Amino acid sequence: MDRRDFLKACSTVAVASMIDPFVFSNLLSAQEGMFKAYKKALLVKEDGSPLREEDLKPHNAYIFFYPHASAPCYLIDLGEEVKPVDVKLKDGKTYKWQGGVGSKKSIVAYSAICAHQWSYPTKQYSINYYPPDKPSETTKKSGIIQCCAHLGVYDPREGGKVVDGPPEVPLASVVIQEEGGKFYAIGILGVDQFS
Ligand code: FES
Structure with a gap:
C-alpha cells in the first residue's frame, strides 16, 4: 500500500466511538492473561455511521484506532474463511486466536504497530498488508503484513x-x-504492548 492508498484507507474507517463497558466471554477470559479487555468500541465510517460488512473491499487494509486514539490498527477482509488457530510464543505459552468474523x-x-520496535504507518516507515496478488517488492511475500523497518513479516x-x-512475538490482534x-x-x- 503506498501513501495515497493509506490516506484513502484512513478516510474510509474512522476512529471507533466509545460505548458501554464490555463483558467478555468465557473463551476469552480463559486465555491465561493473553486477552486484555479494553472499552468496547463501535467501528464507524468517516460519516459516523456504523461500519457494515458490505463497506469493506476484500484485501484492502482499513485503518482504525484502538485501544487508544494514537494506536493504529488494520481491519482487513481476507476474502475467505479464516479459521481459529493456536498461536505459540517463544516461551512455549500458547493462546487461541479467534479467526475471522463476519x-x-x-x-x-x-x-x-510492529511488535519488534513499534514502527507504525508514517511517511518514512510503514507496516503494510500485501494482498495475495501484490507481493512485497522486498521480500516477494504476499498475503502478509510486512514492516518495512527491518522486514518483519x-x-x-x-x-x-x-x-x-x-x-x-506475533502481531497483537484486535x-x-x-x-x-x-x-x-x-x-x-x-x-x-500498549500503554
Ligand atoms: S520495527 Fe518492524 S521489523 Fe523492526
Missing part, C-alpha cells in the same frame, strides 16, 4: 504469527465482535 468469517483485525491468516524477520451487522472492538489478544 458472514464469511473472513474479517480480521491487527495492531498496525506476519501472517494475518494465522493469528499474526511471525513468518520472517526479527520480531520475537478482538472484533459482530452484533446485528455492526462491528465492535472489544480488546487486544496477544502480547499487549
